[in-house]
Amino acid sequence: MAYVIAEPCVGVKDAACVDACPVDCIHPKKDSEKFAENELIYIDPVECIDCGACVPVCPVSAIFAIDDLPEKWAEYAQRNAAYFGK
Ligand code: SF4
Helix, strand or coil: CCEEECHHHCCCCCCHHHHHCCCCCEECCCCCCHHHHCCCCEECCCCCCCCCCCCCCCCCCCEEEHHHCCHHHCHHHHHHHHHCCC
């Protein structure tokens, strides 16, 4: 299992989750050149330890455990993984 960042993040990219994540698996970061060119940020599905720490800090409730990901945003599981080439 892993957590997934879905559509509510698009165009928001608050990135509070980046600082909340204990294993540094949410990218790109604000100081990365890739930050501007991506419409949302992503969780590495292999590195994520399913702790849930990122969920409450997201101001737009964009982060879901994959089992709870709304069907309409199912594609975001692949989009998150694809960013990391996984
Ligand atoms: Fe990071 Fe935990 Fe969120 Fe996974 S669930 S992205 S490990 S804060």
